Amino acid sequence: MPAFSLMIQGTTSDAGKSTLVTALCRLFYRRGISVAPFKPQNMALNSAVTKDGNEIGRAQAVQAYAAGLEPQVDMNPILLKPNTDTGAQVIIQGKAVGNMNAVGYHEYKSIAKVAALDSYQRLANQYQAVLIEGAGSPAEINLRARDIANMGFAESIDCPVIIIADIDKGGVFAHLVGTLDLLSPSEQDRVIGFVINRFRGDISLLQSGLDWLEERTGKPVLGVLPFLKGFHLESEDAVAKSPIKADSKAKLNIVIPIMPRTSNHTDWDALRLHPEVQVILVGANETIPPADLVILPGSKSVQSDLAYLRQEGWEDYLNKHLRYGGKVIGICGGYQMLGEQLLDPLGLENQHANTRSTGFGFIPMETVLKEEKQLKQRQGQLAFAANAQVTGYEIHSGVSRFTDETQITHFALLDDGKNKENSEREGYISPDGQIIGTYLHGVFDHPDALQALLNWAGVDHAAAFNYDQFRDKEIDRLADSTEQNMNIDALIEQCQNFQQ
Secondary structure (H helix, E strand, O other): OOOEEEEEEEOOOOOOHHHHHHHHHHHHHHOOOOEEEEOOEEEOOOEEEOOOOOEEEHHHHHHHHHOOOOOOHHHOOEEEEEOOOOEEEEEEOOEEEEEEEHHHHHHHHHHHHHHHHHHHHHHHHHOOEEEEEOOOOOOOHHHOOOOOOOHHHHHHHOOOEEEEEEHHHOOHHHHHHHHHHOOOHHHHHOEEEEEEEEEOOOHHHOHHHHHHHHHHHOOOEEEEEEOOOOOOOOOOOOOOOOOOOOOOOOOEEEEEEOOOOEEOHHHHHHHHHOOOEEEEEEOOOOOOOOOOEEEEOEEOOHHHHHHHHHHOOHHHHHHHHHHOOOEEEEEOHHHHHOOOEEEEOOOOOOOOOOEEEEOOOOOOEEEEEEEEEEEEEEEEEEOOOOOOEEEEEEEEEEEEEEOOOOOOEOOEEEEOOOOHHHOEEEOEEOOOOOEEEEOOEOOOOOHHHHHHHHHHHOOOOOOOOOHHHHHHHHHHHHHHHHHHHEOHHHHHHHHHHHOO
């Protein structure tokens, strides 16, 4: 079949771009079409690590999974990880090139675009179809110059575009008409149609609006996708809320602080979906409730997030929580916060070199931020639970060392999947068994590790839950719904005709 590309752009952030690309990846894969996801520029603190040690956006890793592929760096060549309100770490083809403010990156875009086009071309040469995800909205006038995330990229490679809007937000017709009107004539010409996402109710009540939209714009509505109750897909950036469970089902209450620069928040997806666990996320100025287990998550700016936690009263809370027998897990940045000292001699997290922060002091450890980031996929066994497998990935700049090597019990024994005799000891468990620290993101994803950690936290005979199987069923549910409400074969033909 002739190769083609298709770009999904949205009227707003969180309109459903990632979701639609995921659905189409699975539907094309089912048809035997070799398809790759691609996002030229992503801004998110939720990332993934490829097998060869590169960093890409989490959404593209999920889309690769839907397409039956191993994630690779070309699927997301530009990743921006905000570390302040006006600046971000810039990652080009999997490797950090430095921190830039918004103005500096705007000037850098012409260089970044070369990398994006280079990665796209490799995918286009390798696969029959490339499904491209835009970022934000193409109608953000202030970002049109040097655009590499939306129409600027579509124009460069001459591909068709679908615009998706979320009707659940309200104002869907204004969003679609307004977005199209703000595009240039050539950009409008490449829009092959609209998709309306998250519709609830009787579609016959929407039909008059659809007819008006098609007459007003001259563009067809390619599909109206229904709201899927209870649907789960790993979030690209926004922190997903936990499902509310009946009190009788929750055997464990977990409290997690949401900090200004919380990263890799999919770490607790398996927990919030587990039928016996209640996860409570605590934001700024909110009362911290009692908990059985507290998880300190990863952070893109560990020292500033540590200061935030102190300001919000978490230090006193943690001391009391542990005094009364509660459990604590620190993951990556949260692990570093549990130590004694955090040092940033190069000023990697802020503009001032040689900064030093005092940690919570629950682990005899100090962490020094280094320029080179650690990016690894990991596997092994939990040291405290015989035969419990654990998988995950590391993504951090800090290098930690224990200041007192006596009575150190490690969390996991990790290997490279080939030589288990040379296992690496990772992480920490306190002598009283109340505190765990680890650099492993995704530590709850493997069913063995999840069950063992729930048992450690106080859940006797924790129910088995396989997160990977759950995710696969949800992608299939999404794909089935999309196929019922879009003509996929006609869409493929339309894309092929556009690029002939």
